[in-house]
Amino acid sequence: MSLYSSSVKRPVTTILIFVAVVILGLFSLQKLPIDLYPDIDTNTIMVMTSYSGASAEDIEQNVTRPLENSLNSVEHLKHITSSSKENISIVTLEFEYGYDIDVLTNNVRDKLNMVSSMLPDNANTPIIFKFSSDMIPIVLLSAQAHESVPGLYKILDENVANSLARVDGVGSVSIMGAPKREVHVYIDPLKLEAYHLSIETIAQLIGAENRNIPGGTFDIGSETYALRVQGEFEDPREIANIVVGASNGAAIHLSDVARVDDSLEERAQETFTNGVRGAMIIVQKQSGANSVEISNQIQKQLPHIQKNLPADIKLDYIVDTSDNIRNTIASLVETVLFALLFVVIVVFFFLGRWRATVIIVLTIPISLIASFIYLYASGNSLNMVSLSALSISIGMVVDDAIVVLENVTTHIERGADPKQAAVHGTNEVAISVIASTLTLIAVFFPLTLITGMTGVFFRQLGWMVTIMMIISTTAALSLTPMLCSKMLRLKRTENKYFTKFYGPIEKVLDKLDDGFAWLLTHCVRHRWITSLVVLGVFVASMFLMKFVGSEFFPTMDNSRLGINLELPIGTRVEVAKDVSERLYKEWTEKYPEIKVFNYTVGQASSDNTFGSMQSNGSHIISMNLRLVNPSERDRSITEIAGLMREDLKHYPELKKALVNVGGQRGGGMTGQSALNYEIYGFDFEKTDSVAQQLKRILENVKGAADINISRSDYQPEYQVDFDREKLALYGLNLSTAATYIRNRINGNTASYFREDGDEYDIKVMYDPEHRQSLQDIENITLYNAMGNGIKLKEVGKVVERFTPPTIERKDRERIITVSTVVQDRPMSEVIADAQPEIDKLDLPSGVIIELSGSYENQQESFSDMGVLAVLIIILVYIVMAAQFESFTYPAIIMSSIMFAFSGIVLILLLTGTNLNMMSMIGAIMLIGIVVKNGIVLIDYITLNRERGMSVRRAVIDGGKSRLRPVLMTSLTTILGMVPMAVGTGEGAEMWRPMGIAVIGGLTFSTVLTLLFVPTMYTIFAYNGIKRTRKKLHKSQAKQAKKQTEEV
């Protein structure tokens, strides 16, 4: 028994099965985590090898190259990049997407084992480090403080960091910009020398004095007591009173040669939020934890935490990544609901019956909700991709139900009992319903096969739509006939008001039918002219293609700007602070859109994991700006970024200035497109000069902003050149001498001061005023084993030198990257403008320039898409050819795909949208959607012919009677996409090109398909008739000839 007859016969079972599906779906929905993207597996492994004392070039030769050579053979490797700097080599392996990172890590480890014997003896064992998206902080909090600044670190560490770290799923909480307490013992070198003391002795003494030592146990009478010496300092002031030596019989106290300063560490990052000094609290999640969940928990905790803080400390959000997720999801949910509303309106408009509308619309929630079961079962999340899959499908899941309902209605109108009509009506269209679903699956299923970064996006889209289509077809073949048999009536009771309301609509629709029939009659009569005109339109539109710009992914407006500024190397932190303050004042005035303005200056201390991972230094300023939500401002994030770039040009002290939309620089999917020109070549000087020339070229190209050369300048520094012979003469060796210098300038951690369970460093070093000039360095006294003091200038010289910068390599060759961000212009145009100039460059031998970055990704993905499109077209052709059992009809139907592409080109031009991955995906979806129209038309025309109509009548009658179903299914899809195409919510930028492409392509192709496909059919049908007639004539002539011969 067939699906539909059993479901009509067993309505209770049918309805309960679908109720069960809906309940399961809602249950899954409740359990689904919310995220921005589907899980993206990491594909990067870093190998870090330290080799202390080696210069950048040594590291490159002895560590990086052997490592690269052996790691290069790891399979699935896409690129191998490395940077070699003093003391350390970092090799980064980028793999193709879609492979198990654990397996890859093991392969890398095997290779490392093989190569380790070839590394220098003193090099440490290479460390493997997996980079993952979990390391991106999910929440950045700012803590503004006034009076509490000195104790800020302790307060935040105890009250904020500790309680946040207890939240489920939080990986680590670090505090940036709050300096830690440190006890400094600032030595006056002159006095020290006068008393014949050294820093080392003092440090040792402090360490020796600051001790608690147990003295064992002893018995008094019948009791046993412990004996202890409690010598640890209880107050840092006590340190000043310790005796450090004796002179002429009098004790020398520490206070005689030094001052004790209980304050904060000297070099620390300072963070300012909205102009107020404070700290930044960085929350990172555990891998696999749900950001939205964590952020909800943090939001709940914050008021409690705030209550326990001193009154002057104010906690606030700088970045909450889940904000963006929540807003994006909310705006997509809105899109889905609007799409639903539009589809309901279209269905009601065409059918004019509420019962029928209800039956059809019911398939939408069922198929959509059922897809949540898939998401939950496959461990996915509710994200941008899955939600937009819902939005895309809304218009398509009703199509099957519409076809079934329409046919059942015809049967009922012919007089059949609804129950019988439901079974037989469904039976008639079941095959073509399944066939048209198969064409859609032929489109969406291959999407699940895409690999690479784009695959992450489209795999889920493909699965979701495929599943929804299967469910909607199942529902159309079981639930819809069942509901038809129960709800449709033979005789409709006409409501007076309803007739008044729907009457005019019906008249319009009737007129539309007649008008179309008239037009079609003319087209068929002048079929050659029609086909030439229509083909002409297609060819012309393809010529317009070159005016459409292209890019990889649209830039998303997530209200975040990251700005990295660099002053010349070695600039004091005070200068950096001054520049930041001026920028803060200028920008907060100019851009009222800025909600939070946070910047950090200074060198990160080494025990700050997050801080030390980013580039930092006294000359570097990093800013984090949060704008108000996109809907609350007129200027887009790219506009503001563009203006800021202009502003930064008025700061000549800045050496580099990068404004990054979305918080991080290009490359990814959400920021502005970035072009990376990679200059390969061994010689530093040659490649440097090419890089400079390239930079000048790009500066003159409109749309190229933020041009950056990756290789930094030679860094100036002072080096002490010891004369080894003299050192030996004084009984010193190089490392002892170097340690003396380090202890005096950087300081010697003598001991720890303990208070309330916390430890603070006690550092002994020169007073700041005695380490401010070269003379101060030259006058450092070194002591030999005999205790004789020798001035540094007697055994060595202080000279200024430049150290070579980090050596970067990619695919085993030295490289400099000149990168630029594309602004206000399609990426393709910027490349087209820059390329001729670059070709004119006279490159030295051995130097090549290659283009990568977003461009490389775009090229790869576009060609993937091209292959996919061909595959899909072939699959769709096969499905149709099987359905019609013909080679010609599918070919005629496929012509509607051409018009879809023309429509896309036209609408992209009209709306000024670029061709990107999203509009490409729209185009690919259209392949399946537009052939559906053709299938419906040709199916009915052949039906008419089989029923014995003449070609022309079959075509005109078929066209007229199929006009409404075609318009209806097309309109549901088009209007279902409208909310996506005009959406202004957060994340809307991403899907807008797809919505626009589908709307343009489908509208254009529907109109032309309705005219062109019947016309082409006529041409082919007449040719077919002519051929059969010719054959007939021939065989008749042959027979006649035979007969005459016989006679």
Add this chain to the structure above:
Amino acid sequence: MKAIFISFDQAYYERIIEMLYKSGCRGFTAFNDVVGRGSNTGDPHYGTHAWPSLVQGILTVVEAARVDTVLEKLHEMDLATPKLGLRAFVWNIEKSI
């Protein structure tokens, strides 16, 4: 005893069975999913792509007195929904067991 052969669009099936039962004709033999075409008007019932509807036939042997009522009721049905198609033919039963 007379035999009535009713040939009709399958949509009629349940209605006809019910009618026969109410008219006191319990026994029948039905032929499911058969094809056919009317002599003058109406669409063919071929179960093909072009003519998807199918015919069903019922052969029932009833007492001669009931034939007229049955035929009358069948005719009513046909007049109510002429597009579906329904015809009935009667002949004599010579012998039976």
